[in-house]
Amino acid sequence: MEEREFTQEMKPPAHTKSPARWLKDNLFNTWYNVLLSCLVLVVLFFVFKVLLTWAFTEAKWGVIPANLQLFGVGSYPREQIWRVWSVIYIFCVLVGLSAGIWGALTLRFALVLGGIWFIGALSPFELSTRGWFLGAVATTVVSLLLGRGRTNLRPWILGGWLLSFPLIMIVLRGFGENGVLTSNWGGLLLTLILAVVGIVVSFPLGVFLALCRQSDLPAIRWISTAYIEAVRGVPLITILFMGNILVPIFMPGLDINQVLRMMLGITFFSAAYMAENVRGGLQGIPRGQHEAAQAVGLNYVQTMLFIVLPQALRSVIPAIVGQFIALFKDTSLVAIIGLIDLLGVARSVIANPDWFGLQAEVYLFAAIIYFIFSYSMSYGSQEIETALGVGEH
Amino acid sequence: MAGHENAPNDPIIICEDVHKWFDDFHVLRGITTSFQTGERAVICGPSGSGKSTFIRTLNRLEEHQRGTIIVDGVELSDDLRNINLIRQEVGMVFQQFNLFPHLSNLQNITLGPIRVRKMTKSEAEEIALSLLERVDIADQAYKYPSEISGGQQQRVAIARALAMEPKIMLFDEPTSALDPEMITEVLDVMRELARSGMTMLVVTHEMGFAREVADRILFFDEGAIVEDAAPADFFDNPQHERTKLFISQTLQH
Numbered sequence A: 001m002e003e004r005e006f007t008q009e010m011k012p013p014a015h016t017k018s019p020a021r022w023l024k025d026n027l028f029n030t031w032y033n034v035l036l037s038c039l040v041l042v043v044l045f046f047v048f049k050v051l052l053t054w055a056f057t058e059a060k061w062g063v064i065p066a067n068l069q070l071f072g073v074g075s076y077p078r079e080q081i082w083r084v085w086s087v088i089y090i091f092c093v094l095v096g097l098s099a100g101i102w103g104a105l106t107l108r109f110a111l112v113l114g115g116i117w118f119i120g121a122l123s124p125f126e127l128s129t130r131g132w133f134l135g136a137v138a139t140t141v142v143s144l145l146l147g148r149g150r151t152n153l154r155p156w157i158l159g160g161w162l163l164s165f166p167l168i169m170i171v172l173r174g175f176g177e178n179g180v181l182t183s184n185w186g187g188l189l190l191t192l193i194l195a196v197v198g199i200v201v202s203f204p205l206g207v208f209l210a211l212c213r214q215s216d217l218p219a220i221r222w223i224s225t226a227y228i229e230a231v232r233g234v235p236l237i238t239i240l241f242m243g244n245i246l247v248p249i250f251m252p253g254l255d256i257n258q259v260l261r262m263m264l265g266i267t268f269f270s271a272a273y274m275a276e277n278v279r280g281g282l283q284g285i286p287r288g289q290h291e292a293a294q295a296v297g298l299n300y301v302q303t304m305l306f307i308v309l310p311q312a313l314r315s316v317i318p319a320i321v322g323q324f325i326a327l328f329k330d331t332s333l334v335a336i337i338g339l340i341d342l343l344g345v346a347r348s349v350i351a352n353p354d355w356f357g358l359q360a361e362v363y364l365f366a367a368i369i370y371f372i373f374s375y376s377m378s379y380g381s382q383e384i385e386t387a388l389g390v391g392e393h
Numbered sequence B: 001m002a003g004h005e006n007a008p009n010d011p012i013i014i015c016e017d018v019h020k021w022f023d024d025f026h027v028l029r030g031i032t033t034s035f036q037t038g039e040r041a042v043i044c045g046p047s048g049s050g051k052s053t054f055i056r057t058l059n060r061l062e063e064h065q066r067g068t069i070i071v072d073g074v075e076l077s078d079d080l081r082n083i084n085l086i087r088q089e090v091g092m093v094f095q096q097f098n099l100f101p102h103l104s105n106l107q108n109i110t111l112g113p114i115r116v117r118k119m120t121k122s123e124a125e126e127i128a129l130s131l132l133e134r135v136d137i138a139d140q141a142y143k144y145p146s147e148i149s150g151g152q153q154q155r156v157a158i159a160r161a162l163a164m165e166p167k168i169m170l171f172d173e174p175t176s177a178l179d180p181e182m183i184t185e186v187l188d189v190m191r192e193l194a195r196s197g198m199t200m201l202v203v204t205h206e207m208g209f210a211r212e213v214a215d216r217i218l219f220f221d222e223g224a225i226v227e228d229a230a231p232a233d234f235f236d237n238p239q240h241e242r243t244k245l246f247i248s249q250t251l252q253h
């Protein structure tokens, strides 16, 4: 009998289980798990019952569609809204071309994006808005088809992504009186701008700081350590306050606009954390890797670029993406400074007497938007890890 | 410069009174020796005697603090240009292979030629594939280091070093981390390399290999060269007590 049990154990585990079997194995396998599961189910039932009853009977969701443009772009002028759509179209072109050229993950991203535009086009918006959405679908699809198989375009597309940042800023701002002052940028648009700029700039800055912290030159090491520790010792909100109040007081000649000051604050703050994450990855690379690279004749920059950083960054993707997500959510602190980002819009809508007492609806909506973006980043990071074969070789 | 390789009085490596300290610890205590082009030298000695440190000073993975080292006519100093020049002329094979795990075996080999020798990708791949053929694992080119055996990894590492077309090859206990059944395949590759006329400095305890391949055996003890002789003299007529003890201990098993 012993032997029989042994041979049974040697079988590979079944790949699929019936739902009933899964429930039994995972939730009801011992008496205390049965008890816990029942308790959790009861609690969940009541929470959902209350929540759903509220959502379908009491909640006044009318506040959301009535203010959708406000949530989307804040007080960005209506007649200039084509600027925002232009930016979206630039993005669609780049995503489409990348998807056509690289395929895999980028392709799936492009398809999801196209799907979202398509849903937008079918939704009961104004006709012009639906037209813009339809255009976005077309732009994405056409770029995708144009990019298909054109691997020789890769460096151009990468260059295009880099160039797109200043281009997007210029399109959104326009020039002089005819443009849109940054003080009118708001809503999700402002949240995304702050987050994307923060992420894109703080990442290389963080890598640079981490490398400096490991430098053989004491002065460089000391300066970067001091910077990292100083920033990490201060809450982001104080840095934003400093940017908001102290900079204009102490450097009155320096007339930097408020959005830019917040961008700088968020970026410099995030870079310090990014540096520590990257340092963790750098420390995990054995000395033999540096030595082998040197023995082959690679110089310092080449060793870092081709040997050390690819391995180090790969091993800390979860931590880095965690920092991206934290940064994305932390942009909401600019609402305290007085910028009208997504959270700022939520607060101003609630303060409007027309929508009195609808805090729950408005904040829940804002929370769902934050969640969708944060979770997408988290999901993307797992996909990237799988694609890079982290932990395999 | 015909017959340059065999010019007898033309050492490719010259060491003059080389000293090195790790903090207060005196690792190399006045190494004076030289190696001819095409010479095959085996370095042995007890663990901790400074063998690795010595050959690592030759491509400046370690800095020496006193004395002079001249490799292929270039003195090793803080001058970065000299160091990079020397590292292109000196290939190194490590005990732990130190392959780059995120690159395929082929990419491990082509990286140096592409980035340092500025070859095109296709030139470098052609060379890499012929080298993989030479070390007898052409079929593993597109796998990753983690997907092949230790013996195969070490052969990729040898191919990686050879791809830079070095004048000198340094081996630091290339078979010590290998399972016994894989030692032969690596030693075979090294024998073939020796036959091709490569200048080789090999730290190893494989005495059979030393007797068969080496022109010279250097015995290190406490940071100094204690014995320096042709294999026949070294094994049959050692001059120093420490050498005798070492040989008897090593040959016992």
Ligand SMILES: Nc1ncnc2c1ncn2[C@@H]1O[C@H](COP(=O)(O)OP(=O)(O)O)[C@@H](O)[C@H]1O
Pocket: B022, B025, B027, B045, B046, B047, B048, B049, B050, B051, B052, B053, B054
């Ligand atoms: N980076 C280092 N820092 C401090 N001590 C070291 C370092 N590398 C080697 N040593 C010491 O130097 C001595 C010689 O080391 P090594 O050259 O590796 O010896 P071998 O290769 O002959 O076994 C050993 O005592 C070792 O502990």
Ligand SMILES: [Mg+2]
Pocket: B051, B052, B053, B173
């Ligand atoms: Mg050693």
